[in-house]
Amino acid sequence: MAVVTYLEAIRQGLWEEMERDPAVFVMGEDVGVYGGAFKVTEGFINRFGPERVVDTPISEMAIASAAYGASLTGMRPVGEFQFMDFITSAHSQIVQILAKSNWRWGAPAPMVLRGPTGGGVSGGPFHSQNNEMAYVHTPGLKVICPATARDAKGLIKSAVRDNNPVLFFEHKYLYRRIKEELPEEEYTIPIGKARVHRQGKHVSVITYAATVYVAQEAAELLAKEGIEVEILDLRTLLPLDRDAIRETVEKTNRVIVLHEDTKTGGIAGEIAAIINEEAFDFLDAPIVRVTSLDSAVPFSPPLEKAFMPQVEDVVRAARRLVAY
Amino acid sequence: MPTDVVMPQMGESITEGTLTKWLKKPGDTVSRDEPLFEISTDKVDAEIPSPAAGTLLEIKVQEGATVGINTVVAVIGEAGGAAAPAPAAPKQETPKAEAPKAAAPAPAATPPPAASAPSGGGTDVVMPQMGESITEGTLTKWLKKVGDTVQRDEPLFEISTDKVDAEIPSPAAGTLTAIKVQEGATVGINTVVAVIGGSGSAAASAPAPAAKAAAAAPAATPAPSAAPVAAAAGGRIKSSPLVRKIAKDNNLDLGKISGTGASGRITKDDALNALNQGGKSAAPAAAATSAAAPAASVAKPTSPAPEPGSLVPLTKMRSIIAQRMVESKRISPHVHTIFKVDMTRIVRLREKEKSKYEQRNGVKLTYMPFIARAAVAALRKHAIVNASMEGDAIRYNRNINLGIAVALEWGLIVPVIKQTEERNFLGVARAIVDVADRARNKKLAPDEISGGTFTLTNSGIFGEQFGMPIINQPQSAILGIGGLSKEAVVMTDKEGNDTIAIRSVQYFSLGFDHRVIDGADAGKFMSDFKAYLENWAEDIG
């Protein structure tokens, strides 16, 4: 079995779902003949035709709400945003229409909106953002941020099969940097379940998406100092796997929450609150947040590096926690 | 059943309305939706239809009155029902607007606590902003205490932020009159952390000198049931939620435990150690492996001394030790070589770094990791010393698995740090503390006391010069660590001039199996070991 990239894993997942269920179709800007800005749907139009690989005018709001309209007729649309930065152009539709639909009038919206997110590629402030928290704050949505190729494939398949609007944030830094051997047989990964990426006993780093690898590098450095870091990859931000968070806190008693999103209002604050509510008695030190700075994402490499959390930041935080 | 007629809410933000006109009078018969009265609000004027059919029994709000929404303005009874006598109450219903007055603001009767008023003309010392994006910092250590005299620019405290750790100089000369932020606290930038000079009350807040002193003293006095160090810091015992839960679940008195965490905080390990020692004080963790300090726990007898003349059977451990030692002497032809090492450079480095080191890394800076790292470096170069005899062959071991002999109150055990060569200085330091602690707490796993390829044994702690250690089979060599002392040493400079200097020296004795290792190998190994220590150049983390 070939080793495939994170990007290829998503392509495989979508392709398999479209083969399995004719109600699944993709729509978005340049998804047809061109195959999408990042080539996720390359070749799809030849297999499934222009009817199920729908090129749209440039309008994220129309992609989101037309997908929703189609879902009202029982279809399972997958809308692509060229960059998740542009999700803000569909914010009103996602938050007001999609998220509230089942609660408001019992109309389920089995649909996915997916696209590349995150920085580290000098994309500048409009091609690098991590906008997931605006949607984690919106009941009725599900929000997925995979870190590995295996998870990306298994979760996109679960997202397509879910009966709710699912936002699928694909980290563009990982698209072609992460490679993995995937199972031969068909599989899915359940939404709402975190994954222990690395076992450890001294400090837990709770994180998701590209910063899983920042945590991993830090863990390797810290291992040389005898600090064993446990890495919990959340995988799904909404709904959050509270059990997994509690379990790792009970195990290590010390927590760093790491994310590429900015600090204020990032999920680290929410996780700290959950630990405070549900696992306070297991803390041996305060919860530490290691995040991007509270600013927009800068373009120039030295600025972007300073903005994003680095391996050294995690190492320093871990040392401080162990010393606490 | 009578129906209440209420002042409607004509618009979402409307809170009150004026009843401008009654279109019916008490006793009148009305049908549902028949106009009953007129109102006027900020936004609209409207005629209000009756909500029910019946007789207008009572009018509770008179024309011209302004009342809150949902105020009952009238009551409609079932058709033909006797008109209730109108009570005199209605008019009182009107002045609803008075309600808020009852909630008049209380006079500001709470003066700020006197103690927090800092200064009569002193200089505030604030948490600095170390970088544009930094909004807060953690005060990690006070370098002065209240009452101390400080010079301008003299280091006053240490901080740690997201981006940097720094020593902060005093902004003014004078007496440190108040410390307002304790060690370990994280505060926003520009928060006043101390006051220099002025008449600020020195007693305003107790700093934590006691805790600091305890943390800094490297177990010089092995704390016979140490004073409640953590508790001394202003009456509040520094611990954590987990520690408090452990204490509560086990009836543990935290006041009797000395903390090894930052600012004397009691950590989970401290609490567990205390539990394992029957709730007694935990000795500072690294003491036993410190070459410089007497081992606290070894010195402490736990069981009554045996009666003179009594015959006490060997404990399990004693009998294993006896068997192994005899075996080793029988199997291996032991040779010993003694080297004297000038430790002055390392002693100075350690003295300079030790307090900050613990603050930074949570582990005491002892001599052991220096010695272990030097041994690892020499073992890498001289693989034969890390080898072992297997039948008619010599096994050159893939990894360096360093055994550390730990003296227990009930004997001796040698936990092994696997793959020591993969750890840096701090990693080795942590591992030594960890295995020593767990050895004393009987928490070693079986695979942690086997598989060693070379052993360190520290016998110098009681003042001996050096010992002649027995090899831990199937290893081929063991390094005995002798006592550290000061000696007058003849030093020769580059030009060949001799001088006498007072230096810190330490003796190291290598015991080796002559079947495997020849004297030349041992000599080269020890020479490299010595050079590594004397010319110490490694980052200690």
Add this chain to the structure above:
Amino acid sequence: MSTKSLTAPEKNAAAPIGVSPHGIPDWRLEQIPFHIESEWVNGEFGYKIVGETDTPVPPLRPSKYLDKEKSIEIYRLMLVNRRMEESLERMYKQSKVIGGLYLSLGQEACSVASAFALGKDDWLGPMIRNQGSMIVKGFQPRDTMMQYMGKAGSPTRGRESGSHYGDHRVHNVIAPISHLGDSISVLAGCCLGARLQGRNIAALGYIGDGGQSTGPTYEGFNFAAVKKLGVILLVEHNQWAYSTPVEMQFACKDLADRALGYGVPGVILDGTDANQVYDATYEAVQRAYAGEGASFIEAKLMRMKGHAMHDPANYVPAAVKEYWKRRDPILRYENYLKAQGWINDDELKAISDGVNTWMDAERDFAEASPMPDPADAATDVYKEDGPIALKYGPVVVHEANQRAQLKESSAPGHYK
């Protein structure tokens, strides 16, 4: 791009009287003979009328498509629309209605006659005032009443107010949201979903003269036009966006001119004339069924009440109200039915009595209904797992290359 399909032979409602300066057919029997200007009067800034307001009301011309029975049914439904809102207004003043109340006095023809042209499988995307359209699509007056009263038995079980409800199973009505224009692209999606299942359907959406200023209106309708989806955008040009006259809302004379920009047929009509409204919508529905795509209808009419109950609309000059009061859609239609000889006063009274009796019963039902259980506040945020049926049957698998295999992506895409 053909605009001819929204025209029809002369002497009925669908006959063009004229065309807009840009060539859009204008079916109206009269142009509004005045407009509003703003100016200072005695230190106060306000609106004044420029032009005539007392021109005579022309009688309606027959519909090309409506027979006697259908015409009478439209009349009855308009009456239901109005009586329901009159009941609501009284209940509002009796504090039985919670929150705001939005009425459509003067707009009943536009709501009812347009929805009446839809088939059972077609979708409706109402706005806040299209409570009459929802009754045409199968809801009961009690549904809207209980919505406004926050009752447990309301379609949204007390979660939403007013006409913010819908049904995707039987009635095919999108629950509107307060944001203007957002439903248009949803309707486009409904048509897209149906087309994938082998059906060309129509989806009727409303937007106001104010609401059409939003981006979602443009983005949604452009999407429908480009993808040739059967969305019918009915702009209810009711002269006032809350308190803002249309002169401050857009710079063009006729909103229907925008049909040219979208590349779809457009028509201007009189929104107080149920025959014109029906005929235009009917033709647009037929275009949708034929797979010809979207249509644009501008109906000019008047909102006779304020924005909501708190707003007496004092900013509207009295003579303007009088002008439109004489063009009351129900009154005009009653006169039309009588002129056609399709109904007499006794029959009209019988219809009116029937509606009143029904409305009283609906109101009694709504008032007697319980309030919701507080435990129901946050349930159903998510839909549980399980199959969701396709509405129009199996997805049509087209003649794509069934043997094409997924090959590894070749191009680098954006950023390496």
